[in-house]
Amino acid sequence: MRTPTHDGTHDTPAAPDGAALRERAEQHLRALAGDGARLREDQWRAVHALVAHQRRALVVQRTGWGKSAVYFVATALRRGAGAGPTVIVSPLLALMRNQIAAAERAGIRARTINSSNTTDWESTYADVGAGLVDVLLISPERLNNPEFRDRALPELAAGAGLVVIDEAHCVSDWGHDFRPDYRRIRQLLHELPDGIPVLATTATANERVTHDVAEQLRSGDEHQETLVLRGPLERESLSLAVAELPDPTARLGWLAENLPRIEGSGIIYTLTVDAALETARFLSEQGMAVRAYTGRTEPEERREAEDALLSNEVKALVATSALGMGFDKPDLGFVVHLGAPQSPISYYQQVGRAGRGLDRAHAVLLPGREDTRIWDYFASLSFPPEQTVRQTLDALGQAGEPLSISRLETRVDLRRSRLEQMLKVLDVDGAVERVRGGWVRTGKPWTYDAERYAAVAAAREHERRAMLDYIAATECRMEFLRTQLDDPEARPCGRCDVCTGQYWPTEVDPDRRSAAAGVLDRPGTPISVRRQWPTGMKTLDVPLSGRVPEGERHEEGRALARITDIGWGTELRRLLAADAPDEPVNERVLQGLVRVLADWDWAHRPVAVAAMPSVTRPVLITDLAARIARLGRMQPLGSLEYSSATGPGERRHNSALRLAQVHAALRLGPGTAERASRSEGPVLLVDDYVDTGWSLTVAASLLRRAGAPAVLPLTLAGNGG
Incomplete structure (x- = not known):
């Protein structure tokens, strides 16, 4: 050696x-x-x-x-x-x-x-x-x-x-x-x-x-x-390859066609939870023994899935990065990535799960055009700007007592997961401390290290460019990855597709693509019901606490798809992009919503339609509500409205602050309350996108208090993971 x-x-x-x-x-x-x-x-x-x-x-x-x-x-x-x-x-x-x-x-x-x-x-x-x-x-x-x-x-x-x-x-x-x-x-x-x-x-x-x-x-x-x-980072059993395919249906079709040809069992990595669930569903319908493994998977189910893969009871786990460090299966035969990770280093770590006890194992990357958008989302979760951090420190310093995360959310506009992440960094830096009852400011001086945060962000951007270079590589892929890890012994491996000139086929059987399209085109995902108001709303002068009254809640709703779906999500991301024009949805999207309505297992069919107000997409939402009302022969109730032309203001990211915004701004439009009171059945509440869910919750409360017997939210997109 x-x-x-x-x-x-x-x-x-x-x-x-x-x-x-x-x-x-x-x-x-x-x-x-x-x-x-x-x-x-x-x-x-x-x-x-x-x-x-x-x-x-x-x-x-x-x-x-x-x-x-x-x-x-x-x-x-x-x-x-x-x-x-x-x-x-x-x-x-x-x-x-x-x-x-x-x-x-x-x-x-x-x-x-x-x-x-x-x-x-x-x-x-x-x-x-x-x-x-x-x-x-x-x-x-x-x-x-x-x-x-x-x-x-x-x-x-x-x-x-x-x-x-x-x-x-x-x-x-x-x-x-x-x-x-x-x-x-x-x-x-x-x-x-x-x-x-x-x-x-x-x-x-x-x-x-x-x-x-x-x-x-x-x-x-x-x-x-x-x-x-x-030591050197060579993996002598690992054969690296990239197969570029035009769209999600081709990538899923490729998996169905090629996985049976790869010996042994393995892991299929996806970038999002929704992609993992959709892929596992499709492959299962194609007769393959696979299971999904994500951050949403219950601990006991995770353990069962790991054991199934370890004992080769399944062909693959379709997983997010939740299945990562430390998973030890020496005879893992392959790792396929459905979408590229944003770092060659994390990619090397994940493919390193394969072939530890085998003479040969395969690592195939199937990049997608949507990968960079997903990278952008993850990049948006970086350490917050100085103003937000100072606001957090001031809130803790002025409280005079420990603040729980839920109470801090009423003072700082960050989602809970990002707020927790920031507090952990501040704790390590000595600026805050977690004690019984919540978080306190220590009083120790703290400096926002803008230079270091900028340098880390620049390093992440360099990694993203390097990942794109890996996909387009014309020289040894293993050497490229080892060089990214500063391995001084990096050299051509002689096994990857570039070294051998043997590339995976990119032609996909039309029947496989058609089957994949059938799964990806299957519309409909649930919108959950908010049952509990956020803690501490009184500090924001919002008189809401405890449980949302049952007589004011909406029923479980439906979205056409999650924004991160690899099927409908692609079209919805384009339709709802910040720079997209405000115009009626196309016929395909409308018919997708019609299919959602047709498959909805509601207790009572809706008889009326109300539209949510919008500052950015008023044409899209009001037109959509009117067309659905005509197609379903439902009574149009009109739109809810905001109390000012600017609406609730700049969108807040966490539950408490978003609820405070919409509670102050949202109201029933002229005649809407009267028409809702005369409704003899559920009201369909139409919106473009559900994120925190508080806009729909407040709107449903207004409609129910006006006399609507039930409210069923229907949106184009739901938030994803």
């Missing part, structure tokens, strides 16, 4: 018992991986540094290299010498399950503390205290849980025999999968007693990320450089 490069390090001096220590390490490895297993040289260098010299080390090696073997062998050696348990910070439950199973095979007693097993925490703490646990796995989110942080963490850190940070690229905001909770590890490391070794591992870190993580590992141990062991 060629010796990998070593950055910022020197050879670890041999301890007097080095030979004996290595023999014990080899014994533990054989217990873990089988009688034929032998330590790689860099595995031994890492184990030796951790066990003999209590060093801090960063191991950057390809997926399947054996990074987990390093910390399990080091754990066994440290425990044998009387050290405390190993504490592993691990990002995903799936990864934790795999690690626990691997540990048990080697006779290592492992337990976990995470959000899904809170009832086991007390017994786990007791077992750790009694010395009955060799490895304790915790999620990074636990590091800022007030109870865990204040009660358990100091004792764990003081008594640990080894601390491991798995998927360490998450520590760096230069990394492709940065997670604010991971940056709290820096404080954990700073508070570690002397003599506790630390290991960080990752398969996907370029030079910049590697340097950043290595520097963070020095926290509390600045007198000694971090040992960095970085």
